[in-house]
Amino acid sequence: MRNKIIIIFLLLGALFAKAQDNQLSVEEYKQRVLEYSRQIKQSSEERVAMQQAIKAAKTAFFPAFDFSGSYQYRINKYDLDFGPGMAVEMDHNTYSLGATVNQPVYAGGQIYNNYKAAQVQGEIAEQAEELTTDNIIYSADLNYWSAAARKGMYEVMCQYVDIVQQLENVLTIRFNDGQISKTDLLQVQSRLKEAELNKSSAYKDYQIALQNLNVLMGISPMAPVEIADSITMYQMLPLQVGEDVALRNRPDYTISQLNIEYQKRQINLSKAKYNPTLAVGFQGTWGTSMLNVKGSDQLWTPAVFASLKIPLFHWGARFKEVNSQKALLRSREYALDDTRDQISKEVANAWTSLTENTKQISVAEEACKIAEENLDLNTFSYNEGKLPILDVLSAQLSWIQSYSSLIQTWYQQKASLAQYNKAIGIRRIQ
Secondary structure, three states: OHHHHHHHHHHHHHHHHHHHHHEEOHHHHHHHHHHHOHHHHHHHHHHHHHHHHHHHHHHHHOOEEEEEEEEEEOOOOOEEEOOOOOEEEEOOEEEEEEEEEEEEEEOOOHHHHHHHHHHHHHHHHHHHHHHHHHHHHHHHHHHHHHHHHHHHHHHHHHHHHHHHHHHHHHHHHHHHOOOOOHHHHHHHHHHHHHHHHHHHHHHHHHHHHHHHHHHHOOOOOOOOOEEOOOOOOOOOOOOOOOHHHHHHHOHHHHHHHHHHHHHHHHHHHHHHOOOOEEEEEEEEEEEOOOOOEOOOOOEEEEEEEEEEEOOOOOOOHHHHHHHHHHHHHHHHHHHHHHHHHHHHHHHHHHHHHHHHHHHHHHHHHHHHHHHHHHHHHHHHHHHOOOOOHHHHHHHHHHHHHHHHHHHHHHHHHHHHHHHHHHHOOOOOOO
16 A cells, blocks of 8 residues: 555656656747747858858968869871871870969959958848847747736636626536526526636637647647746746847848948958959979870970050949949948838837836736625625626626736736837847
C-alpha cells in the first residue's frame, strides 16, 4: 500500500512538472520566438553575405595573379614554304603557358569607393537584422497578449454561464413549486443558451490563439501550451523619452542615414569611371612560338608593362550620370526626413495611447464593481418579488459587458505598451 502511494505521488509530480513545462511567460515566449524565427535567420544570412562582400571588395587593393595556358594540335601536315628548296616542316603541336601579375596604381577612386560602399551595405544589413528582430518581438508581444486576452475572455464567459445557470436552477425549483410563471423561466433558459453559445465561441477563439502562439515559435499548432501571464498582469511602464532617443535607437532611421551615405559613394563611383587609371605588372610566357618550326626550342618571354587610360570625350555621359545619382541622393534625404516625421508621430501616438489606456483600466475596474453590485441587488430584489426578471437579465448583460470591456481595455494597454517599446526602439527581453 505504501509503495502504491509513493507511485501515485511520483505520477502526480511528473504531471505537475509537465504542466509547468507547458506554461510560458511572455518573456519566455518572446525568447523562443526569436530563437525559431526564420525571418531573423534570413536577415542574419544576408548580413553574413555582406560581410563577405566587404572582404571581396578589399581584395581589389592587392595585386592580382593570373595563370593561363593554351594548346593546339594541327591534324594535317603543314610545311611553311619560303621558296624553291626552302620549305620548313612545321610541328603539329603549339602550346604556351603564361603568368601575369597586375597591380592597380590608381583606379580613379573606383576601388576605394567600391570598398566604402560595401562597408555601408554591411552596416545596412546589420541594421536590417536589428529591425527584423524588433518587428518579431513586437509581433510576439501582440500574439501572446492576444492569446492571454482570449483566455481571460473565455474565463469570464465561463463565470457568466455559471451565474445564469445558478439563476436558472433557482427558477426551475420555484417554477416546479408554482411560485413563478413559466415566462420567467423561459427567459432565463434562453439567456443561458445564449451564454453557452458565447462561451463556445470564446473557447474556439482561445484555442485558435494558442495555435497561432505555437506556430510563431515553431512547434505543432496542436501542441499543449499554457499562458502563464494573465492579461490583467501589471507591467512596469517605461518613462517618456524624447524624439532624439527614439531616433538613436530605431534601426529604420539608421538605415535611412546609411542610404544617404551609400548614395554619396555612388556619386563618387560615377565620377571615378571617367578618371584616369594606371596599372603596372609583370607577364611571363613559356612555350612554343606562334609558328612552331619542328625541332625548335621552347621560349621563355618575360615582360613588364604599364597600362594608362585617360577618358577624353564621352558626349557628357559623366555629367549626366553624376546628376542622376545626385537626384537619387536628394530622394534619400527626403526619405530620411519622412522617416524622422514618422518616428516622431509613432512615439507621440504610442505614448498617448499607453497613458490613456492605462487610465481606462481603473475606470473599467470600477464599472465591473458597479455591475457586480447591481447584479447582486437586482437578483436579491427579484427573489424578494420587488423587481421583474427583465431587470435581472439586464443586470447580467451589464455584468458581461463590463467584464468584456475590462479584458479589452487590458489588452489595449498591453498592445500600446508593446507599440511604445517598438516606437522608442527598446526591447523587453530579459
